Amino acid sequence: MTSQPTSTLISPPPAEASPAATAEAPDLRGNHPGAEWWRTAVIYQIYPRSFADASGDGIGDLPGVTAHLDDLRSLGVDAVWLSPFYRSPQHDAGYDVADYRDIDPLFGTLDDFDTMLAAAHARGIRVIVDLVPNHSSDQHVWFQEALAAEPGSPARARYLFRDGRGPAGDEPPNNWESVFGGPAWTRTTNPDGTPGQWYLHLFDTTQPDFDWANPEVQDEFRGILRFWLDRGVDGFRVDVAHGLVKTDGLPDHVPAASTAEPAADSMGGGDDDVPYWGQDGVHEIYRDWHRVLAEYDGDRALCAEAWLPTVDRTAEWVRSDEMHQAFNFPYLMTEWDAPAIREVISESLRAFPAVGAPATWVLSNHDVVRHASRLALTAENPQGHGIGPSSPGQPIPEVGLRRARAATTVMLALPGSAYVYQGEELGLPEVIELPGEVRQDPTWFRTDGERYGRDGCRVPIPWTADGAAYGFNTTGASWLPQPAEWAALARDAQEGDPDSTLWLYRQLLATRRAEGLGAGELTWLDGYGDDVIAFRNGNVTVIANASDAAVPLPAGTVLVSSGPLQASGRAGALPVDTAVWMLSD
Template sequence: MNTPLTRTRDEGADTEWWRDAVIYQIYPRSFADSDGDGIGDLPGVIARLDHLVSLGVDAVWLSPFYPSPQADAGYDVADYRDVDPIFGRLADADQLIAQAHQRGIRVIVDLVPNHTSSAHAWFVEALAAAPGSPARDRYVFRDGRGPGGDEPPNSWRSVFGGPAWTRTTDPDGTPGQWYLHLFDAGQPDLNWDNPQVRDEFVDILRFWLARGVDGFRVDVAHGLVKQADLADWHYPAETTTGDHVAQARPPMWDQDGVHEIYRQWRAVLDAHPGQQILVAEAWVQPAERLAAYVRPDEMHQAFNFEYLEAAWSAAAQRTVIDRSLAAADAVGAPTTWVLSNHDVLRHATRLALPVGTPRPNGIGAGDPQPDTALGLRRARAATLLMLALPGSAYLYQGEELGLPEHTTLPDEARQDPTWRRTGHTERGRDGCRVPIPWEADSPSYGFGPTDASWLPQPPVWAEYAVDRQRDVPGSTFEMYRTALRLRRDHHGLGRGPLRWLESPDDVLAFAVGAVTVLTNFGDAPVPLPPGVEPLHASGPLTDDGQLPTDVTVWARQPAR
């Protein structure tokens, strides 16, 4: 079942490919729809693989495509060893892996171990079982507090809004125990102190390894183990940890016990032929805590969300880059840079907000609208800056087109459980999940063969379509494609080391190999260092060759 990968890069079989790989996130329901039902699917992904070859990425990460009631767009998994019919069949997953490998693209799949769907066979069994039973011990069931157990077992709140506990109903119709769900009520948290849970996920890893996957992106990697006493927590139910809140880690996040789990998983991967990887979605601060997830016997990568959230200023960017590289270097790991994904505002919109604005959880038609041109200019500059840094980098589908957030999405079309669970106070993540445009003049902008689209696409999508940008000098797609070619084939970008250069306060300047990288965060153009030769830039230089505001340039250093 394991399909060998045909390499297209100049690398040996023993090269640690993941240290400087560029990995492209595919959100399957919004990438390409093969059958016209308005939901993207695996055959649609297969049909568009050549786009990724043209772009020049090394691997893809696929968000969940498993059987699911879709309470949280597939992150509520009912069966970890199959494909939901809306996305295709298991044979389609096999074909996707094989077709990607033939093109030299590795395939990473999403693993969701913090919780299952409430439709999972285990949870159905648990609801039918008695308190204290082995079936209930796979999850976190507790008696309630107060008279009659009418109050939740503790004060924890769901990340999506509302309480993190839901009360069950016993077979006789009377109120029963409560179960924990740090996210939606349809996503009950597993009990990772239970050996059955641990054994099950080792088996799931082996199932997909046997089918030829090249790794696993681990959802909520910092959440599996909870503090044993389930102590009350009276602060916001954010997914991020850190010493900025009461100088303590929340009892549901980043507990030391998660590392034992990942050491076991790493041993499973190391025993398998090839170079498969584990990628942590761990919203963990400070950087030293995050680095614990990528020690030599644990995961290979951990998304750098502190970098994603860094303010658009030279000082803030340099601080987070220094801190990130130092923490990762201390454990011999690469830093894994990211600017956008399916959970946050697209950076082409986020960077248009006033510098220092906290990242909002969605923008709607009634909210102040960001400056689209400013956002795109900064997003392009941020991307070239990121792709020059030592380490691996992740791209989110559509960012190579410069897609902004859909900030005028009708509220009645929203499907993110956050919108419902917060009582319509937080719009949530739908705006970054709108199906992407391929062909400006086709139904659903080429997303599928009909006009159907599970989230409505805005009219401006036509100007961002792939066929409006391919082979067009200066387009965002061509900027990305050139950047990835230069990074892959020349100059050692992504491999480092990084050396900071003297520069004005509002300019970030560093050298990687023979390349000088400069980003101008200031209000006025600045001259390039004497003798450098521009290789690539996120926007045009001034007529006299200076670097404008919100532009990044890669330049060849003068010969010595």
Template sequence: MTSDWWRTAAIYQIYPRSFADANGDGMGDLAGITSRLDDLQELGIDAIWLSPFFTSPQRDAGYDVADYCDVDPRFGALADFDAMLAEAHARGIRVIIDLVPNHSSDEHEWFQAALAAGPGSAERARYLFRDGRGPAGDEPPNNWESVFGGPAWTRVAEADGTPGQWYLHLFDSSQPDFDWTNDEVREEFRDILRFWLDRGVDGFRVDVAHGMIKADGLPDYTPPADGGSMGGGAAVTAGVPLEPEISSEPGDLAPYWGQDGVHDIYRDWRKLLDEYPGERILAAEAWVDPLPRVANWVRPDEMHQAFNFAYLETPWDAAALRHVIDASLDAFGSVGAPSTWVLSNHDVVRHATRLSVTEANPQGHGLGSRSKGLPEYEAGLRRARAATALMLALPGSAYLYQGEELGLPEVIDLPDDAREDPTWFRTNGERYGRDGCRVPIPWEADAPSYGFGPSEASWLPQPAQWRELARDRQRGTDGSTLELYRSLLRLRREHDLGSGAVEWLPGFRDDVLALRNGDVIAVANTGASPVELPSGDVLLASEALTGRTLPGDTTAWLRA
């Protein structure tokens, strides 16, 4: 294990609920993760990132944390975590865990104490309680809307039963925001970091890393109608050539996103992590624009990585992709950081569907049976395979989301009564939310719950399509998506592409991208008509080639 491993690592996101269920209760768990580590080692990843497994009422799938230093019984116990961590390390796999510092669960002991203590108390000062507006204080303190829809403020009843103060929750009403101007909050999270670092974790993915600090005075703000729910850019229609807004000029930020004060927090955390051996890292979920602003999170004394959401939101279009790749390498390179590429995660429509959708779909809205512009599965998968092959040819670090190596699409036909995402409920079904990318993944075609667990139970229903996409059906099958990913990751490592640089190759049509990274040439055809490949031995292709002809929606790697 070398230093600066995070600069080139391929990191696999595990959504614990949906990865592997060891006890048959229909929900994934830590023992299930341990049982599948050999499969991940075989895939060829360097590290795993686990979404939250902490004690939680699960109102937002664990992102509502009631105890940051214990494991929710649904997932096991601390001993199960320790066993999983040891087994991962024994295989050379590092482990990153999620940290949720913007808000807690309303069942956290601090928030329960705040409710009991009343206005003006030290307990309430840990959260953002405010008096309401209007003569009777019956209007929210400002007009902010929740990421999940509806107002971002909820009024409490005081101890005597009278209507009282309001508390801020940028997400669900069960997720009250901490007040990060409070020193007690800051010290508590230092202790939480130390707790997990002492257990041996290799880093933290920081949820809502662009939140936490709110503008002084909490001024009113109305976000753009076409904006994504977490901030960032405007809605992207993935099937239509659009050039993303990538400039060096920062635009206006919401008063609750990307405030300068967040950087003081991460400088403090970085000093703490640097006290530990083995290059422990911080990875930022920061949905802000433009890219030079994102790079502020990964300056040398702050975080190590920041997810490249501008890249994730770029359509399958050669000009737009070249633009965002160049802008990313420039922005992150200017502060000495790697770009951290990503195409799918637990908060966005899976890219095996998203890249072929032909209607605008802002982040967080999700897809369902009434959505427009939905692609055929094969068309979406073809683009997804090509897009992944392009991404893994780029220098820097890359994140993969569980199931994308199987070519899993977004599940759009979930029954309404099965959905659990707060977005679905807070918008009265107007937005589908994120359940479609969180359906438990298939391992064995002929096993109960397709091998997700020993029983038929599955917390979200799995589609019949999962049978043919199961890992055991794809392992060793030429042309399968699983074998494509294994080959991509093996060649990426063998040719040290993560440490390389991009050199664009001229002489191709406008809908074709051709780049050289070290001794590998990657050619991505985003158009419909075929193109002839340049000279060089073909190392792999995302679809079958006819001679040296690269079909549309296909990427090939060649030896330079």
């Protein structure tokens, strides 16, 4: 290790100096070029079916969200993003949409949505809703019309129907594989019982892909955008934003020699030139959507879920006339390794500002292993595969939580915007011991249990240690079983504990706001060694120890620490897997 700065005794502030943050209501009116809210916002992802259940049926709902908005305000977030709540058969937890302009009865009604939106805005919390434009449910009226129509009809032209290959057309039109496993094509049956055409579904068989070359599809989604914008939403998180356009002719996918199977790159984060991910034509779609949002006051925002191999490719989605944010998945997928983290941060802060966009940081969401477990895995775990009882490289819970707290302490100090996934503020790990009979992710079924899928990060979160379903509802029903150890992680169990993860998040968010870190500028600090992340943002010095030994700290005042610091006499040190924010003397 290289030489260290002089260090002195570090004294964290007393617990009472770090109360829950109280978010100031932002200005929700007008446009603010160059200072839009989404450039620096911390946005909290709500997975509605697992957040809070007011009806007691075991599935979370919109009234449950409304009931906990004060909890989110006290946490200190600026906005919420809600995963889909539209009418749906729920074959893929609502990402199979049957009606984009209505609420599924599982989650409530349009009146419930309007009530929730107004209550959030009254608390200064903006609301982003999920939009799923790559595919619909097979129960969508358009797809039902397509199945009843003839090949070559206008109804079929809204989707990607093709004749099969081979003399009898009994082979799929190409070799594409579903993200969930298995072929990406399903054959239809004609009214007379004979085999018909095939339709494309990059995900489940119940999720047919739209044909975005069709002007009717384009016009329909402009109408959907306006429907929700007119109700007052502040933006859209766009599902599979890199998948809408497919290469002309739908050619076979020939993976690179290092890729064992066509679907090995999963959602497109690999290095291959995949004919259904990241095609140039998607950019004109988002330029069109940008113009729609620009018709409305309030700095409405588009955020891309675009799994791409590099930060530079991701930045293409947020050029000045396209989307406003794009999740930084290269950052999310980076292991707890200081050189790798420094590199992805540096590349991000070069690439995104170069196109006039903020870097948008994220560590967990509903599609990935929670970072309180993922950062302690010791074996490869491709995105979407999940972890279960027989997965290799099982995480050590204490190590995972320590690293997760440190990683979040780094992330929330970075310039730009950040997303927080529900439950990570409680330190929730991935639920590994879910029996096969309770799993619901299509990945589990389409791979015959070879991949565990995403259920482990979607278990309903705990609010009260002693309540039914840990306060998720009053009946004890839960669509996925909650582990017994979650009683100790419940929100009310952490409320009075200044060492809890909940308190850490509150401190980080309050200090981030007070110090203006989202609008700041990062300067790397030398002298801490290769295995330490050290930088300054404004007045705040951030140091994170990813090495295998404690690191001496410089003189200064501790603002926030992800874990206990070592102190002996006049020496202060940062333990392994720990991060700190400081003000220099």
